[in-house]
Amino acid sequence: MWEEKFRLVYRVKPMDLASAGSASSQIKVELQRNGIEEDVVRKVGIICFEAEMNMILYSTGGKLKVEVWPDRIEILAEDDGPGIEDLQKAMEPGYSTAPPWAQDYGFGAGMGFPNMKQNSDVFDVETKPGEGTRIHSVVYRSKDNETP
Amino acid sequence: MKLHNIVEAIGLKVFNPGVPNYGNIEISGGYASDLLSDVIAGLSKGDIWITIQRHLNIIAVAKLKDAGAILIAKGLEPDKNVIEKATEEGVILLGTNLTTFEAAGKLYNLLKYGEVR
Ligand SMILES: Nc1ncnc2c1ncn2[C@@H]1O[C@H](COP(=O)(O)OP(=O)(O)O)[C@@H](O)[C@H]1O
Ligand SMILES: [Mg+2]
Numbered sequence: 001m002w003e004e005k006f007r008l009v010y011r012v013k014p015m016d017l018a019s020a021g022s023a024s025s026q027i028k029v030e031l032q033r034n035g036i037e038e039d040v041v042r043k044v045g046i047i048c049f050e051a052e053m054n055m056i057l058y059s060t061g062g063k064l065k066v067e068v069w070p071d072r073i074e075i076l077a078e079d080d081g082p083g084i085e086d087l088q089k090a091m092e093p094g095y096s097t098a099p100p101w102a103q104d105y106g107f108g109a110g111m112g113f114p115n116m117k118q119n120s121d122v123f124d125v126e127t128k129p130g131e132g133t134r135i136h137s138v139v140y141r142s143k144d145n146e147t148p
Numbered sequence: 149m150k151l152h153n154i155v156e157a158i159g160l161k162v163f164n165p166g167v168p169n170y171g172n173i174e175i176s177g178g179y180a181s182d183l184l185s186d187v188i189a190g191l192s193k194g195d196i197w198i199t200i201q202r203h204l205n206i207i208a209v210a211k212l213k214d215a216g217a218i219l220i221a222k223g224l225e226p227d228k229n230v231i232e233k234a235t236e237e238g239v240i241l242l243g244t245n246l247t248t249f250e251a252a253g254k255l256y257n258l259l260k261y262g263e264v265r
Pocket of ligand 1: 018050054055058059079081082083084090091095096098099107108109110112113114133187
């Protein structure tokens, strides 16, 4: 009864600014095409974009995975390093280690984690310096969709 | 208000008029910001996004947010590959010599009072 409907997986390459945001855009289009509620798609889009950008700017690469369930969307962003030294600080609004060139491009507002958190119903981050970062987010769909 | 009415009233440049259905896009509002995280969180569907950013990533942001168009202020021009990408993705790229402040003021008046003023 509570079967997963489908799953989208994208590889995110480090420093690949040219295609930055393309995984999130594709995820949005796929969710829309499958009739997922507009507000849910909007939230998932924001979360995926911020997670994708962070992997591109700060990680050595990773994977962005989205699972569609009858009652919710699960987002998993996992990268292979370098992990986050001080997670508490990284989560603070306005905190960013983006280099100047990235800031000139409009990245590095330090609003990525706050945006992800605000748009998630469940949000947690696991990170280990030297290993990697794993972000898990859940966005619930409306009650009407709970019966598959 | 239709995009082509706005383009005419303010006198905007259209970098990629070849986008299908360009003139008929319905514009409901505007959002002015150069910080991508702020735009991702704050822009609404059908808004004209006014910015001085002009690199490739603005196309992905506009697409993700269903922006009505991107308006690049201060006479800045996007590179050819950015215009090409925008056309490919169906995102309208506009330009103006006005500053973000001036462009936002004109768009605001136009949408709110029906004239540029
Ligand atoms: N996947 C990641 N790997 C390593 N560090 C990260 C990762 N994601 C975020 N960070 C760190 O957390 C900081 C805050 O991230 P965020 O809230 O998205 O703001 P911003 O991207 O604007 O800097 C980043 O500047 C970076 O130092
Ligand atoms: Mg970020």
